[in-house]
Amino acid sequence: MHARINAIYGLSFAIVGDEADARDATQETFIAAWRRIRELRDPDRFDAWLQRIAVNSARMTLRARGRRRVREIPAGDVSALAVASDRGAPESSDTDALGAALDRITTDQRTILVLHHLEGHGVAELAEILGIPVGTVKSRLHTARRALQDALASEEQAG
Amino acid sequence: MTQPDWNDERLDAAFHERFDRSAPAGLEKGVHVRIVGTSPARFGGWHVGRAWPLGAAIVVILVAGVAMVGLGGLGRTGGSAIPSDAGVSASAEAQATPTEQALPPIIFDLPVIDVSDAITIRDAGVDDREIAVMGWFRPAPLISCPFTPTVNPLQFQCPDTMMWLTRDFDTHSFDPPVGPGLNPDLNGIDTSWVPAPQSGGVNNDLVPVDVVFVGHFDDRRATLCPEAEVAACRDRFVVDSVARVHGVEPPLSVTGVTAGSTKSSLADIEAIIANEAPQSPILSMAAVDAPGDLATIEPSLKVTGDSLLVQSIVWAVRVLETDRISTYLVVDGTDRIYEMNPDNHAVQVGGTVPGASPTPTDQAISGSVFGLEIMHVSDALAIRDAGVDDRELAVQGWFTPSLAPSLRCAAPRYPQTSPVQEQCGDSSVWLTRDGESLIHRSGNETTISDPEGPALRPYLDNLDLSWQPSDFGIGANGDSSPTDVVFIGHFDDRRAALCPEADISACRDRFVVDSVARVHGVEPPLSVSRQNTGSATSTVEDIKATLADDVPRLSILWMAVVDGQTGLERIEPSLANVIGGRFLEPVLWVVRVLESGRISTYIVVDGSRTIYEMNTAGDAIQAGGAAPSPS
Numbered sequence: 001m002h003a004r005i006n007a008i009y010g011l012s013f014a015i016v017g018d019e020a021d022a023r024d025a026t027q028e029t030f031i032a033a034w035r036r037i038r039e040l041r042d043p044d045r046f047d048a049w050l051q052r053i054a055v056n057s058a059r060m061t062l063r064a065r066g067r068r069r070v071r072e073i074p075a076g077d078v079s080a081l082a083v084a085s086d087r088g089a090p091e092s093s094d095t096d097a098l099g100a101a102l103d104r105i106t107t108d109q110r111t112i113l114v115l116h117h118l119e120g121h122g123v124a125e126l127a128e129i130l131g132i133p134v135g136t137v138k139s140r141l142h143t144a145r146r147a148l149q150d151a152l153a154s155e156e157q158a159g
Numbered sequence: 160m161t162q163p164d165w166n167d168e169r170l171d172a173a174f175h176e177r178f179d180r181s182a183p184a185g186l187e188k189g190v191h192v193r194i195v196g197t198s199p200a201r202f203g204g205w206h207v208g209r210a211w212p213l214g215a216a217i218v219v220i221l222v223a224g225v226a227m228v229g230l231g232g233l234g235r236t237g238g239s240a241i242p243s244d245a246g247v248s249a250s251a252e253a254q255a256t257p258t259e260q261a262l263p264p265i266i267f268d269l270p271v272i273d274v275s276d277a278i279t280i281r282d283a284g285v286d287d288r289e290i291a292v293m294g295w296f297r298p299a300p301l302i303s304c305p306f307t308p309t310v311n312p313l314q315f316q317c318p319d320t321m322m323w324l325t326r327d328f329d330t331h332s333f334d335p336p337v338g339p340g341l342n343p344d345l346n347g348i349d350t351s352w353v354p355a356p357q358s359g360g361v362n363n364d365l366v367p368v369d370v371v372f373v374g375h376f377d378d379r380r381a382t383l384c385p386e387a388e389v390a391a392c393r394d395r396f397v398v399d400s401v402a403r404v405h406g407v408e409p410p411l412s413v414t415g416v417t418a419g420s421t422k423s424s425l426a427d428i429e430a431i432i433a434n435e436a437p438q439s440p441i442l443s444m445a446a447v448d449a450p451g452d453l454a455t456i457e458p459s460l461k462v463t464g465d466s467l468l469v470q471s472i473v474w475a476v477r478v479l480e481t482d483r484i485s486t487y488l489v490v491d492g493t494d495r496i497y498e499m500n501p502d503n504h505a506v507q508v509g510g511t512v513p514g515a516s517p518t519p520t521d522q523a524i525s526g527s528v529f530g531l532e533i534m535h536v537s538d539a540l541a542i543r544d545a546g547v548d549d550r551e552l553a554v555q556g557w558f559t560p561s562l563a564p565s566l567r568c569a570a571p572r573y574p575q576t577s578p579v580q581e582q583c584g585d586s587s588v589w590l591t592r593d594g595e596s597l598i599h600r601s602g603n604e605t606t607i608s609d610p611e612g613p614a615l616r617p618y619l620d621n622l623d624l625s626w627q628p629s630d631f632g633i634g635a636n637g638d639s640s641p642t643d644v645v646f647i648g649h650f651d652d653r654r655a656a657l658c659p660e661a662d663i664s665a666c667r668d669r670f671v672v673d674s675v676a677r678v679h680g681v682e683p684p685l686s687v688s689r690q691n692t693g694s695a696t697s698t699v700e701d702i703k704a705t706l707a708d709d710v711p712r713l714s715i716l717w718m719a720v721v722d723g724q725t726g727l728e729r730i731e732p733s734l735a736n737v738i739g740g741r742f743l744e745p746v747l748w749v750v751r752v753l754e755s756g757r758i759s760t761y762i763v764v765d766g767s768r769t770i771y772e773m774n775t776a777g778d779a780i781q782a783g784g785a786a787p788s789p790s
Contacts, residue, residue, distance in 0.1 A: 005190070009182035014174070023186055030190045094173040117167070117174040152165050 101151035109144035422492030459503035557641035645677035733777030
């Protein structure tokens with residue numbers, strides 16, 4: 001059970017890109033699952049069902065974040081930013097590049113890529129989780145990967 | 160070393176490196192806390208008794224597992240008054256709640272949780288959601304407690320700290336429970352199901368009762384507790400309903416109602432509530448003697464001097480709306496309904512007495528009351544300023560009530576020697592020509608402004624003010640709405656002469672109201688002020704009949720029943736100087752009568768036909784009746 005909480009938190013964090021928002025989204029995921037308990041018809045599909053709820057919760061969290069006018073930055077983060085600024089840009093890595101590139105693409109593109117590369121879902125599972133036809137998944141996944149590649153290339157050039 | 164292109168393998172590795180992480184500490188607890196107080200039925204139309212699908216069971220298992228993990232991290236602490244080692248509770252004495260197997264999982268759309276989960280919710284932060292808690296209720300033992308005045312129902316008083324709702328079966332009456340436990344607040348709840356405490360029993364123990372309480376922490380009234388006790392008040396589990404006793408659902412808790420004691424029936428109150436909060440279950444009801452007991456339930460009303468306190472009986476009804484409790488106050492015999500808002504103010508939300516809607520200055524007024532032509536405030540002011548004139552006047556205007564006793568006042572310049580002398584709070588009382596909003600509230604700050612148009616200061620003490628709007632008529636926008644009234648009264652009251660020299664002029668200028676003739680155009684009943692502690696044997700009709708023999712075409716504006724000489728002096732201070740006291744009878748009636756356009760004050764001895772009339776010098780002269788009162 002602990003692993004499932006971690007998995008949903010990791011998925012949420014990958015989509016929303018912020019720890020506090022990921023916490024909120026994770027809580028909302030389990031609350032929503034509890035509320036919509038009757039909707040689950042096939043217990044074998046429980047994980048996919050829960051991840052679908054997690055994706056929706058993450059999207060809702062992002063929408064809410066978009067409405068905020070001011071975002072709070074923990075004092076520790078401000079200090080870290082100041083230190084980083086003093087010593088120049090942090091050393092580049094795949095994870096840094098990926099993080100920066102994901103910020104350049106849309107939420108839908110980020111979501112489908114996270115489900116594919118982090119959760120390891122194939123096209124059929126993505127279709128089930130996202131609630132769209134398989135053909136649509138294929139085209140969206142292709143578009144998202146191309147967008148990510150472009151963003152990574154831009155990051156590498158900038159680095 | 161050259162990195163390969165961003166192929167699937169490299170992307171997979173980067174994604175996992177960046178996003179594989181453990182959930183932060185406290186997240187599981189947060190999930191658990193939110194789930195245990197949340198019903199699937201409320202949101203998903205769950206029906207009790209319906210077979211759970213296998214998938215649902217899996218989710219429940221998941222949630223339960225999450226909860227267990229979360230609670231493990233918490234150590235299942237029971238709070239300050241409760242030992243934290245829950246393992247000890249699994250003693251030989253402990254036994255499963257008999258109702259545990261038969262209980263429905265949901266009561267009032269709330270999942271039934273145990274005391275440990277309730278404590279988790281309590282300790283997780285401010286959370287006033289309604290929860291249903293199953294446990295063993297251990298009533299307080301029979302002990303002697305010193306009397307302490309109640310300031311707030313949430314404050315712990317003897318023997319509150321010895322009354323417990325425990326997770327485990329526990330009979331040690333004088334000790335805190337071994338396992339998790341809560342101190343419930345059962346004020347206003349029917350507790351006739353509680354076994355009577357008995358002394359001298361085996362170990363002086365009481366047998367706990369297995370119950371399900373529906374209630375909440377973080378009650379809004381906790382903010383009114385003394386500062387040092389606010390945290391303890393917040394942690395008090397306020398019981399709004401006893402949902403099960405030995406597995407059986409008891410009748411709706413209704414307290415304070417005996418046959419014929421209320422004008423409204425239970426059905427009347429339920430209908431009023433249903434109109435205001437449709438499809439919301441009533442958890443408990445109490446008919447409260449408003450002057451004596453309402454402030455013990457809603458202490459804020461005393462602080463603000465709310466007019467609800469001068470009602471005879473007020474129904475306090477707790478209603479479950481969505482997932483929180485709402486407290487409605489309904490004035491007995493009316494459909495006037497108020498809701499206690501989160502700031503502890505009573506806000507009128509329904510009823511046939513409409514809120515005042517200010518009218519234009521030149522609103523046409525016409526008609527007469529008691530033979531007196533109704534005039535504007537500005538006309539009354541002209542009479543006042545023209546010279547000494549104590550004629551009775553009928554004045555139409557907009558009334559703004561006193562903020563006392565919520566005001567902090569400086570010590571008076573002079574001692575109170577006359578009832579018409581201004582006191583603390585009187586400066587906020589106005590009768591204005593125009594419907595001006597004079598009281599404004601923003602957050603916790605309430606301000607008073609002086610009227611801009613013509614206005615006079617009425618003196619309304621000893622009058623029935625139950626018609627006043629609650630919370631000064633302050634609406635949702637924070638502005639007060641004055642009340643459209645017609646007052647009958649006079650300037651230049653003879654008692655102004657008793658004021659300190661420096662105040663006499665101001666006392667003369669006060670408009671002494673003898674009768675409230677109209678409220679929103681409606682004539683209220685005769686004001687009879689009962690200020691006596693003894694019991695009067697005469698009725699209002701007896702007094703009217705007694706006076707009718709001596710006063711032709713009797714027009715009574717006001718009556719008061721007082722405690723003999725002591726009570727009389729508060730209204731007629733000139734009688735205080737009579738050596739030895741003039742009136743030895745325990746109960747007297749003071750009656751103001753309109754005679755030839757001026758007010759006359761009569762004193763009638765209760766249970767007799769003896770009448771005195773106050774003359775202009777402030778003496779009581781016998782005016783009728785067979786035998787004079789001993790002096």
